[in-house]
Amino acid sequence: MSATALPVFAIAGDLPVGRLGLGAMRLPTEPGPDRERSLAVARAAVAAGVTLIDTAYLYGGGANEELLVEALHPYADGLLVTTKVGVARDRETGEWHLDGRPATLREQVDAALYRLRMDRLELLQLHRVDPEVPLAEQVGTLAELRAAGKIGRIGLSEVTVAELAEARGIVSIASVQNRYNLLDREHEPVLAACEAAGIAFLPWRPVAPAATGTPPELAAVADEVHATPAQVALAWLLAHSPVICPIPGTASLEHLHQNIAAAALTLTPTHRTRLDHLQPSTSER
Template sequence: MNSALPSPDDMFLLGGELPVRRLGYGTAQLTGPGYWGPRGDRADAVAVLRAAVDAGVTLIDTADNYGPELAEELVAEALHPYREEVVIATKGGVVRTGDSAWHVAGRPEELRAMCEASLRRLRTDRIDLYQLHRLDPRVPMDEQLGALEGLRQEGKIRYIGLDTLTAEQLEQALSLTGIVSVQNRFHLLDRASDAVLKMCEAHGLAFLPWFPLANGALTGDTAAALDAVADGHGATRGQIALAWLLHRSPVLCPTPGTGSAVHLAENLGARDIRLTTEDMSRLEALAPA
């Protein structure tokens, strides 16, 4: 029987207490290729950020190395002073020296300095969600998380999140300090982090899937299957890919990015799509064997 699924919950309680709308906005696309330098006119970037919040987005996801520094500066320029309902998430732990040069930097003194710099750029006394962008294999995890816990106890960050880790690493991290979110790659064509997702569900953690639109891979046979579902809803492929995430798990909080107001409106339209059991079966089958 092909029946409409229940409407997915629009809200998630970050840390069990801070409400955010599950479909957020990511700032990476406000920077140039390789997340390096500017992309287009600064005023346009500011306008898109403001449009996102005006359209009801409450979770803004950024990082100190997008630009680098530029994305955080744009967030502050567009949105400061922040509305009460807006939650700013940023990341530290990676240093950029070029458009294809990423260097993990997880020593406690490095993480503290990066967090302090983000506070200044974002023009805030406390970052709502500070995410370790990558675990540094050269530094014990307890030292990296200990630095973030120290910043949390000082009131400089409210919550701690992690980016790109295995289920085993998440289990270890949870034994060391309070974690409220994970950000791993996860989309229609990549379910490699399904074990991490299940752990997030079990522990009530937000899962912010990066590349939620599959980074341009929704083509070929995948596109045909998506079109079959999209046509039934008067939607686009991207909207269906986002709607699938919202239906797939109540902890998934995708933050697709764009520098276009038109594309922003399209992405946010995914909130209104109600997939059916048949839709979900077709979409679930798209994952590579």
């Protein structure tokens, strides 16, 4: 598939990316046919014009990052691979837990640089705010790493409006990655704050309404525009706010290309109004 001209957003005003990226979390990393398909999906995404790929240390303890390196290094010009830190695995139990201690963040950033074969992480996101560590210490540590040249821009994930405001009082915030989709708009106030400040908003689980039981109205709109419900859900996000950059995840080449094609899908004002009026769900936490 040839490269697609995706709509562009400049993260922090100086880092242009296509507004429809790839969430790498769902790419299997274990050796075998599934891993080979994962490599193919990552390569096909870039070949098709995707310039934003999201990963994290949490995804396999770095295995997902290593998968992307195998698939994509040396990286194409203009490709942004962004990762996340701030979650650690207990050495005895193997269980994951939040860990925003400065020493942990510094160690994980250095490890990410090594695994991803980068001199600088152009966008590094705090995976979650650790309630046991003052936010100022967590964000302040990332600011120090940025000053040291290890990070280009700093992002946050799963934050409130108040947390975003506090963090912005310490350092410039380039992105926010919260759960958000057509039927899950709990973080609409955070999106509004991002839009007002020109901060990129990277919704995760962006096509959940299509994957967990398509509402009749969504199915009807999809039928009218000759698209899949997932494509309509993505098109709605892209039209909903200019700062939204969805990062749908998939391990399927077919779904990857369907997702990318959603960027060219035009919803009429009537379609958008009908979708806007769907009852959002705030039950999932």
